[in-house]
Amino acid sequence: MLRAPLARCVVPMATRACVSPASAGSAAGGPVEAAIRAKLEQALSPEVLELRNESGGHAVPAGSETHFRVAVVSSRFEGLSPLQRHRLVHAALSEELAGPVHALAIQAKTPAQWRENPQLDTSPPCLGGSKKTRGTS
Template sequence: MTEAGPLQAWIAGTLSAALAPTHLDVIDESHLHAGHAGWRESGETHFRLDVVSPAFEGKSRVERHRLVNGLLDDAFKRGLHALAVRARTPSEAA
């Protein structure tokens, strides 16, 4: 496993602090998008998230994605181009 880059670490820290997840994977998939829009050779442009948090209880899928995207607004300003989100409650992840 490779060491997390600065943006990947920031994303993980931001989501951990705000959502207190019971599970969090922040996967840099930038290498899969080489040559596509938004891709940079330095990476950290395309991420996949799998986050399980009680903070998602009672929220629709759209509300969960809006919450995550809002928390990561600065990441988009720092070069994040694409984000795939899987946001579940603990009961959904069981």
């Protein structure tokens, strides 16, 4: 299965933001992607915000906005455990996680951690189908 290429990054003044390949034709992708981006920027003032819509690699209709991967680099994460960082992200996106977003992979790093490894992780391929149909012939 082909993996989606890493998001194409644009570096404005202070925040590095990225556009996922699926949304490269528009400024902010679809409405869910735009909401995620805006809420994370407001809540965490990230130095780096990389957002990838991975819905195309899953068993969902074309154009869906249900599966996302995000890397958020913020000084707000200093001194917090990974769980506390994820809770901050979840709190900012509570509306999206209760509705249209089915899966959200989070990399929440401090600026120093990002400098050591500045890349968005990749996701394994989707197995597709439902648990009820897997392994049956």
